Every structure is written in structure tokens, then in C-alpha cells.
Amino acid sequence: MTVRIYRDKEFELLEGVYDPGDDSFLLVEAALKDIRAGEKVLEVGTGSGVVSFFVKDVTRVIATDINPIACQNARLNGVEVVRTDLFSGICGQFDVIIFNPPYLPTSEDEKLDTWLNRAFDGGPDGRDVIRQFLAGVKRILPIGGRVLTVFSSLTDIDAVAELYRQHGFSVETVAREKVPFEVLVVFKCVRLS
Numbered sequence: 001m002t003v004r005i006y007r008d009k010e011f012e013l014l015e016g017v018y019d020p021g022d023d024s025f026l027l028v029e030a031a032l033k034d035i036r037a038g039e040k041v042l043e044v045g046t047g048s049g050v051v052s053f054f055v056k057d058v059t060r061v062i063a064t065d066i067n068p069i070a071c072q073n074a075r076l077n078g079v080e081v082v083r084t085d086l087f088s089g090i091c092g093q094f095d096v097i098i099f100n101p102p103y104l105p106t107s108e109d110e111k112l113d114t115w116l117n118r119a120f121d122g123g124p125d126g127r128d129v130i131r132q133f134l135a136g137v138k139r140i141l142p143i144g145g146r147v148l149t150v151f152s153s154l155t156d157i158d159a160v161a162e163l164y165r166q167h168g169f170s171v172e173t174v175a176r177e178k179v180p181f182e183v184l185v186v187f188k189c190v191r192l193s
């Protein structure tokens with residue numbers, strides 16, 4: 001187990017779980033700017049639980065992950081987590097869904113044979129998990145609800161925006177950061193229809 005520090009707060013990181021990076025922290029900051037006390041929040045794919053770890057100081061958060069070690073890690077960090085595929089084990093409606101998806105274009109020979117593969121493998125174009133997410137998310141997100149989500153330029157930002165629009169969401173860029181080899185972007189997507 002390793003200890004990480006962000007915003008002067010320590011949180012735990014287990015081996016086999018996504019090590020929070022620039023994308024995680026960009027999403028933490030965007031979420032803290034956007035989310036208000038009393039809102040119902042779901043984080044999909046919580047990993048170590050880092051984003052929920054900070055957002056739960058503002059309002060209650062339920063989180064999910066498919067990786068059992070990530071679920072154990074998030075619980076260590078005090079995050080309420082359900083092990084499930086995306087949100088399939090989740091009932092009810094949320095005001096906000098937070099998601100740092102696996103978004104890297106990944107070929108067969110780049111895949112790992114461990115749970116960590118789930119942290120980055122977005123399929124051939126990086127957008128497979130985003131498509132699965134959008135195909136079902138309206139069950140738990142009413143009209144007016146919003147998704148805060150982070151992507152890389154490697155995923156094709158315009159193509160991701162177009163997917164959200166095709167599913168009836170507005171798309172606003174609320175954070176952007178240039179890091180070596182890519183640009184990271186946080187979208188706030190509001191369900192319109």
C-alpha cells in the first residue's frame with residue numbers, strides 16, 4: 001500500500017489499481033467547482049476512490065468499479081462503493097454522475113492480463129466504454145441531470161462530444177490541461193432529452 005497526498009489530504013493506493021494522474025485531479029477540481037451540498041452523486045469507475053474521496057466532503061457519493069481491488073481500495077479511503085459493471089447494480093436517480101473512463105485506444109497486443117487493463121482500455125478507438133455508458137445511463141440520470149467526465153485528445157475529443165450530443169446531451173468544456181503527449185479535457189454534459 002502507498003500513500004498519496006493531494007490538497008494536503010492523504011489517501012491510500014493499492015497495487016493493481018489506477019494510480020491517480022493528471023486526469024483524476026483535473027476531474028476532482030471540476031467536480032468540486034460544480035457539485036453542491038445535497039446533490040445525489042454517483043461516481044462510475046472510482047479506482048482508488050480519489051475523486052469521491054474529495055467530493056464526499058461536499059455531498060454524499062456512491063461509487064462503482066468493476067475491479068475488486070479498486071473496490072477494496074476505495075473502501076479503505078472511506079468511499080461507499082458497489083462492485084458492478086458501470087451502473088448495472090445501481091438503482092435510483094442521480095443529479096450528477098462523475099466518470100473518468102478507460103479512454104485510451106488499445107490494440108490486442110497492448111492489453112494487460114490483469115484488472116489494471118480496465119483502467120485504460122477503451123477498445124480500438126478509445127470510445128468503447130463511453131458508448132456502453134451512454135447506451136444505459138438515462139436509466140439513472142433524469143432530464144436536467146449532468147455528467148462530469150474527463151478525456152484525452154488521444155480519444156478524439158470532437159468524436160466524444162458528438163457521441164454525447166447524439167444521446168441528447170449538451171456538451172460544455174469546463175476544464176482543459178496540456179500535459180506531455182496529450183490534452184486533457186473535462187466535459188459537463190447536461191441531459192436535454
Ligand SMILES: C[S@@+](CC[C@H](N)C(=O)[O-])C[C@H]1O[C@@H](n2cnc3c(N)ncnc32)[C@H](O)[C@@H]1O
Pocket residue numbers: 018019020021023024025027044045046047048049050051064065066067070084085086087100101102103115118119120129
Ligand atoms: C482511468 S481509471 C479512473 C479511476 C479513478 N476514478 C481516477 O480518476 O483516478 C478507470 C476506472 O474505471 C474502472 N472501470 C472500467 N470499466 C468499468 C466498468 N465497465 N464498470 C465499472 N468500472 C469500470 C476501472 O477499473 C478503473 O478503476
